[in-house]
Amino acid sequence: MYRLLIVEDDPIIAGAVADSLRGWGYETRIVTDFEQVMRDFADFDPQMVLLDLKLPRYGGFHWCREIRRISTVPILFLTSAGDNLTAVTAMNMGADDLIAKPFDLGVLAAKVEALLRRAYGFAPATPVHEHRGLLHNPAEATAHYAGEQAALTRNENRILQTLMEHRGQVVSRELLMTRLWETDSYIDENTLTVNVARLRRKLDGLGAQDYIQTRKGEGYLLG
């Protein structure tokens, strides 16, 4: 499991980032003492650092320099300044990439994964979701149930992934559509209905009956 050190002074952002990355299968630690970032760094020995640019007392650039003195771990800057100048400065300081606030957690996870793959040669295994005996492997776009396997289309894969991430909650059609749009699939309401129906049939075929339930006017729920 990869260890990620989060150096971000806004507790809500740090917490949400840590929660989300833990969901993707990473171990995280949030730095709380911004005078002693290097102590946490030495103690936790992370494989990657997520570093805010604006920190109390010393800025992110300072800690980037300090880390670079002793380590080559990938450093991802979180910054509210998205201009070219900041990006160039960050890269010169030894940062590997930069993500502008406000960012999307999905985009952040993708960047983290890309950086880890670049630095360590292989990507962390995307967690396989399990719910009521059904295994979903989003990286391979497959669903497994009782020894049977079904290949999913891109849209079906994304729909099932979103439902899996919200197990036990009703997922609105708007959220599903937005997620699909975010993967460059500009579908309309009808297409979503068709996609969900197809996915349902596939899961039925595997033997997972009534796996996706419909809540009228609300959305879908994993049964």
Added chain:
Amino acid sequence: MSKQSTDKPLFLFWLRSRAMALVLLLCCTLIFALVLWAYRVAWHAAAYAGLLCLLPLALVFVVDYLRSRARYRAILHLEEGLPESLTYLPVPIEPGEQAAGRLLTAMEALYRRRVTSDDQRYRQMTDYYTLWGHQIKTPIAAMRLLLAQEDNRMARQLSGELFKIEQYAEMALHYMRLDSQASDFVFAPCDLQEVCARLARKFAAMFVAKGLSLQIDVPKGTVQRSDEKWLSLALEQLLSNAIKYTAKGGVRIAWAADTRTLTVSDTGIGISPQDLPRVFEQGFTGYNGRVDRESTGIGLFLCREVCRRLGIGVRLDAQPGQGTQAMLRFPPEGADVE
């Protein structure tokens, strides 16, 4: 200014300024004529003396006029190099000139002080608003992450409003960066398809919330030399307007390779013909703006300013009720831009 138009009034003006001397001359001539007549001097002797006097007099007047004209032109010429040229004011001859010169120097000092303090105030203000723009992004980021944990109508609506706040902050930052740092423009090959796809991801929730369709007809590998961040910002204004002013139907982004034009078309309310020529003006909102109170007349202004710096031609075609087509025409390969 042509010489003809300055010379004639100048001559009259000069004549008036020498009126006293001329009147004096006339008086002297009359007195001489009267006295010489009273003494029965031969008229041709008097005329001869008069003629001889006229010669130096005319010479003096002509020289005086020419000098006066040269001075006038020299001072007029200084106007082009203001305020630095004030040091080249001709040496005053009359007391009035001296006083006017002193007044000008005082004005200049006043002006310089004003400019310095204005510059300083402007810099302080932009520094502060830039800082504010960055400050506001942290709470926006935090709120966005909090809202992402909820999936209900309220959270979606709040996310939508938050998205607008984010856009406005982003626009303000870019507005200030526009003339403060020309060096922030970095030209590199941009994949237009990727730029459009990224914007579509950004606006995904807006499209879904309004139930609009999107079609991107930009072939893979469409590459143009531009600054990706600024280009995205310009395109974002067009896309955001397209969504804002379209209730039914959708938006299409298409690339025409032969004219190097990227077109954002929508099926929205369009723009009235009398508003169309003015939509790129700063602060212009027009009819659509009066209907939609969120319009501030900044978006398209920003778009045009950014495009100007990128060497991109921007144009809108629209008819009320028939939708709007916004076109970005890219500069030819190898063209010189900023």
